Amino acid sequence: MERLILVRYGEIYLKGQNRPFFEKMLINNIKKTLEPFGKPKVYKAQGRIYIENLKVEGIVLDRLSKVFGAIGINPAWKTDKDLEAIQAMVKAVMEDALEKATKENLTFKVESRRADKTFPMNSMDLSRKMGGFILKNFPGLKVDVHNPDIKINLEIREHAYAYHENIPGAGGMPVGTNGKTALLLSGGIDSPVAGWMIAKRGVRLTAVHYHSFPYTSDKAKEKVIDLCRLLTEYCGPIRLHVVPFTEIQQELYEKCPDGLLTILMRRFMMRIAERIAKKEGAQALVTGESIGQVASQTLEALASTDDVVTMPVFRPLVGLDKNEIVEISKKINTYETSILPYEDCCTVFVPRHPVTRPKLEKVRQAETLVDVEALIERALEDVEVYDL
Ligand code: ATP
Ligand code: MG
Secondary structure, three states, X not given: OEEEEEEEEOHHHHHHHHHHHHHHHHHHHHHHHHHHHOOOEEEEEOOEEEEEOOOOOHHHHHHHOOOOOEEEEEEEEEEOOOHHHHHHHHHHHHHHHHHHOOOOOOEEEEEEEEOOOOXXXXXXXXXHHHHHHHHHHOOOOEEOOOOOOEEEEEEEOOOEEEEOOOEEOOOOEOOOOOOEEEXXXXXXXXXXXXXXXXXXXXXXXXXXXXXXOOOOOHHHHHHHHHHHHHHHHHHOOOEEEEEEOHHHHHHHHHHOOHHXXXXXXXXXXXHHHHHHHHHOOOOEEEOOOOOOOOHHHOXXXXXXXXXXXXXXXXXXXXXXOXXXXXXXXXXXXXXXXXXXXXXXXXXXXXXXXXXXXXXXXXXXXXXXXOOHHHHHHHHHHOOEEEXX
16 A cells, blocks of 8 residues: 555646646646655646655645645555455545544545446445445444545546545646746735735746845845745745845935835836846736725826836736735735834835825926936846845
């Protein structure tokens, strides 16, 4: 008897002729996420993925549940196709189920599938036989075919397989199947969630963070590195670019109208992110903005930031309330890091009276007071790159 893991996938079924490409990417991503745990055999058969030669443990299942493209994960058992071996397997599966059970007076059901028609028993007979075996060996359990607490799935294929657990997968599409974007990643709650949502659709991420040393500390930078690391569990490897932003902020602060400070800062962020995106082969920008959340996220402000780039700007949180975003950040485990109290560059130079409905012409005009191109070039010269 051996242990293995089955991974089921959903939406990538729909991809017709591209299906092999999606499956291959999913297998690659699974292999990559399992690298720290050994060298498992990962292969596709019967429209799902088999993972063998790997210790089936909580941390491995947790990692697999974060791989986009998978919809369900079954920790499973495998044995020879003879009745005694199958009984021993069913016993092991039931023991595991009982160990994990949280209540008493449990009911169960065995559901069999016989893909190998040369196997002498049909699926009904096999289920019944194994059900009887369980009743005899586990006194106290009762059968409930409609709503059982424990469902043992038994499959007869090239081997006999069984499992009782179905761990939900992350859904979405395998990362790497839909191009690459550059995520403007602050240390806040929103932008990690925005990146996660885009990556969920199969998009690779590169991240750009603006750092205003010494107004923002090394702790703030480390926090963003930590957020990126957390995201890599879902999104695969991320290259983080930390861009020095102090000079730009100081220039704007000294030379431009106070009320437009935030908007002008955002325009610099977008321009620099677009340059980095181009260099990294990314096709769009991603931000964590949501309409009306703060003064710099009114429709006018958003339009004013888009004004300086030609790449599409994706704002996956645009229609979400803050509490909905918080909920996702808790689910994906970035929340606790996001709320660590290190100042962000946007909170250092805040205007006293931000203009909430900036007129585009006024914004463009204000910008002529600084040397945009020179500032961008100097910032790009000192970018720090971290491959996470
Ligand atoms: P977040 O929680 O993501 O920081 P926020 O609600 O605080 O968002 P803002 O501070 O106005 O909103 O930032 C809006 C968006 O601009 C962020 O979601 C992020 O994409 C980008 N951004 C803000 N500050 C930075 C930064 N220091 N580096 C990179 N991107 C940033
Ligand atoms: Mg912020």
